[in-house]
Amino acid sequence: MFATQLKALSLTFAVALSPLAVAEVDQHDASQHSRQIDIDSKVITEHKARINGDRLSYTAETGTQPVWDDQGHAVATLHYTYYKRDGVDDDTQRPLLISFNGGPGSASVWMHLAYTGPKVLKIDDEGYPVQPYGVKENPYSVLDVADIVYVNPVNTGYSRVLPDADGKMPSRDKQKDMFFGVNADIQYLAEWLNTFVHRHNRWRSPKFLIGESYGTTRVSGLALELQNSQWMYLNGVVLVSPTEIGIKREGPVEAANRLPYFAATAWYHKALDEQYQNMDLEPFLSEVETFTVNELIPALAKGGFISDDEKRRIVAQMARYAGVSETYIERNNLDVPTMSFWKELLRERGQTVGRLDSRYLGIDKRDTGERPDYWAELTSWLHSFTPAINYYLSEELNYKTDVKYNMFGSVHPWDRSNNNTGENLRLAMAQNPYLNVLIQSGYYDGATNYFDAKYTMWQLDPSGKMKERLSFKGYRSGHMMYLRRADLESSNNDLREFILNALPEQGAAAKY
Structure with missing residues (x-):
């Protein structure tokens, strides 16, 4: 790498000193100055950190690796960042954690620079941006127990579709078939991961997938695709703020499952009567969950034929739990849209609450209306993530x-048809007795609410035969629960414990 840098430096001085050289550069074809990513590249840097109380050294490898089609032609290139702890003599005992974010269309920046990586954003303890922007050491990273690779799918981060041999880009329809859909995404990423694992000699290592939001759809599908098409078996899958992963929540269940999230948000903003406001959050939510399952779902199932007495009782209790008026609940026929709730809860205070993290507050042009003007949490996050990742990759890596x-990135329209990822995860677990699943959710996430995540876990294996390998952890924050410093610590500790517990004892065979 030093020789390459020296050559580039020499060329810079030669161009600066020679008029002829300047003329030659001006005459070059414009295509030589096109803005393109290297198809196959890597840069390796060395670092030290204090993680989980111990000093350790590690290497960071960031670069690109091609996606090949069936004929062996490079059709895209994916940018990745790979962290590997130094001083590990036996990689066969060293877990590899493979990390994806969601969207679809989101870069793998969020968990990279705010959750599991060795560096995190400079933000305050509740997750709000502060200037100057940048990164700081993450003392809770799981790099002490696992090497980590962050993968950017096509068109996210620096990853890009490539032109064909004739220099032509594939049509948008062709790109959709190749990359932009539930199943296309899973298939090409599985192939890419095979190459990555092979290049880095990690075939014998225990492997874990972690995905956030739509990334949970991605890793749920990858669990079976890696087994069936790449013959690569996992020890664990982590679903952070999961989507429905193809497990339907419709009608009364979909409507009722929102209530525990409404209650958590109202509790946080002190919008409840003293009876509930004086309770701690978890016991309060346990009461709301019991009401939701045992009373609200049956009431909603009765629709317009519910008795007047039962309806009045249900409406009154929903209003007390959610911190809104009985009139508002009744006008919505007990089926309160989340979009409307974000506007309604603090309407009298002249504020809205965030979608992905309802701790965040916004202000609208008008206090009337049925939805907020903007998402307060997302604009806040982009404040700090965008400058930090650009600085970090360029200056530190x-x-x-x-x-x-x-x-x-541009990935839409996304083909969401034939989404069987939840069933694929179940089947992968059934086929692989080593495979465990952890679900992590923030109580104040209104986009993929925590009670939906619990419901998904309950429905993932209807037989109940694998429930000992399924676990749930909740946190007092939102979609990216790790932005709150207390939850950054607890979520990493939960993840660390999950990884270590998912490693089989020496000589324990994968069998029932």
């Missing part, structure tokens, strides 16, 4: 490119 880092 030394990855230089003029290509724009896509926080959100």
Whole structure:
């Protein structure tokens, strides 16, 4: 790498000193100055950190690796960052954690620079941006127990579709078939991971997938795709703020499952009567969950034929739990839309609450209306994540490119048909007795609410035969629960414990 840098430096001085050289550069074809990412590249840097109380050294490898089609032609290139702890003599005992974010269309920046990686954003203890922007050491990272690779799917981060041999880009329809859909996404990423594991000699290592939001759909599908198409078996899958992963929640269940999230948000903003406001959050939510399952779902199932007395009782209790008026509940026929709730809860205070994290407050042009003008939490997060990832990759990891880092890339329309990822995860677990699943959710997440996540866990294996390998952890924050410093610590500790507990004892065979 030093020789390459010296050559580039020499060329810079030669161009600066020679008029002829300047003329030659001006005459070059414009295509030589196109903004393109290297198809196959890597830069390795060395670092030290204090994690979980111990000093350790590690290498960071960031670069690109191609996606090949069936004929062996490079059709895209994916940007990744790979952290590997130094001084590990036996990789066969060293877990590899493979990390994806969601969207679909989101870069793998959020968990990279705010959750599991060795560096996190400079933010306050509740997750709000502060200037100057940048990164700081993450003392809770799981790098002490697992090496980590963060993968950016096509069109996110620096990852890009490539032109064909004739220099032509595939049509948008062709790109959709290749990359932009539930199943296409899973298939090409499984192939890419096979190459990555092979290049880095990690075939014998215990492997874990972690995905956030839509990334949970991705890793749920990958669990079976890796087994069936790549013959790669996992020890664990972690679902952070999961989507429905193909497990339907419709009608009365969908409507009722929102109430525990409404209650958590109202509790946080002190919008409840003293009876509930004086309770601690978890015992309060346990009471709301019991009401939801045992009373609200049956009431909603009766629709317009519910008795007047039962309806009045249900409406009154919902209003007390959610911190809104009985009139508001009744006008919505007990089926309160989340979009409307974000506007309604603090309407009298002249504030709205955030979608992905309802601790965040916004202000609208008008206090009337049925939805907020903007998402207060997302604008807050983009404040700090965008400058931090651009600075970090370039200045600390030394990855230089003029290509724009896509926080959100062009991947739509996304083909959501034939989403069987939840069933695929169940089947992968059934086929692989080593495979365990952890679900992590924030109580104040209104986009993928925590009670939906619990419901997904309950429905994932209807037989109940694998429930000992399924676990749930909740946190007092939102979609990205790790932004709150207390939850950054607890969520990493929960993840660390999950990884270590999912490693089989020496000689324990994968069998029932």
